Amino acid sequence: MVRDYSAFMPGAAVPQNEPTPLERLGWGPAFSQQIEADALTATPPVRVVAVHRSGLQVLGDGIQTKLPPMAEATVGDWVLYDANSPRDSRVLERKSLIKRRAPGHDRSEQLIAANIDTVFVVTSCNQDFNVARLERYLALAFEAGIEPVILLTKPDLTDDAQSYVEQAKAISDRVAVLAINAKSDQPAEALADWCRKGRTVAFLGSSGVGKSTLTNALLGADAIATQGIREDDARGRHTTTHRELHQIPSGAIVLDTPGMRELQLTDAASGIAAVFEDIDDLAAACRFNDCKHEGEPGCAVQAAVADGTLDPDRLERWRKLQAEDAFNSATLAQRRGKDRAFGKMVKSAMKDKSNRRG
Ligand SMILES: Nc1nc2c(ncn2[C@@H]2O[C@H](COP(=O)(O)OP(=O)(O)OP(=O)(O)O)[C@@H](O)[C@H]2O)c(=O)[nH]1
Ligand SMILES: [Mg+2]
Ligand SMILES: [Zn+2]
Incomplete structure (x- = not known):
């Protein structure tokens, strides 16, 4: 199917105050x-x-x-x-860049999108909902310097949407959380604040959570194919297969993406720190600067676990994400080093060759 890009391209004359x-x-x-x-x-x-x-x-x-x-x-x-x-x-130099570690054994990084103003992290009020995965997406967005917003789709298919909202809200004070029926007429109004003229917003999340349905709702048309009705639409095949920008009537630009099976962070230490700001704040109060929060005396993190203000599972997820990011960042740095060394070798080999010729 060839897309019609005419919406992007008005006639040559642009009236004053109208965007170019x-x-x-x-x-x-x-x-x-x-x-x-x-x-x-x-x-x-x-x-x-x-x-x-x-x-x-x-x-x-x-x-x-x-x-x-x-x-x-x-x-x-x-x-x-x-x-x-x-x-x-x-x-051109970017306002923001979203990247992850490429899936599979290749240790390279994969660029996901550039110049995004808001990331809508989409999950559903069903078995797709997973706090650890949401934390990853939020860290990815914060690392890129982008404001994330959590969208919980399919609230119409459960009696319990509010409990999903509460779990999502508990992740970070800095992130807005909205339950939204992607198949209704809610999306354009509910997301209007983020979808102002000239802004670029992106939907990220697993397959089947409603990213394309939301994009269609903002477009005001069923322009993009979405998954057909299936018994269990929280898992399964991917309907969207490539990343594409769409211009919506509000004047914003919307990026629909294919569902991600795996989201491994790399070079995301500050993004992780932003999501787990509460733990970082506690750690600053530990007696030892290099406290590992594993039973050292005067550990404010363990004290918070003991008095019930810090969920031990959250502490565990923070550790896991930090360790994964450190490992991926180190292997990426190593790979970059090797690539550079290889580049140098090629260059000097070429030079030798031309010297020999000359
Ligand atoms: N009832 C209900 N159904 C929804 C909602 N959001 C999405 N769906 C349905 O869920 C299915 C999957 O939606 P898609 O928009 O194709 O999901 P996607 O995130 O784009 O999936 P991929 O392209 O595979 O990544 C479709 O059948 C939608 O109609 C919602 O809020 N309520
Ligand atoms: Mg899709
Ligand atoms: Zn400590």
């Missing part, structure tokens, strides 16, 4: 200040609106084209489009 075609795509000072005015015509900015295996779908002011796959670009990125040599198109 680039602003409609989320363009703003954070990007324009990175380039000289004459670069705008030589290498015009385009936004990556979809990532396919075969390449990047990009849109700009009167530009709609596909770029070859570029490892350093991801959906949401702004790229200075070099029509003569598309591969050399330069990625």
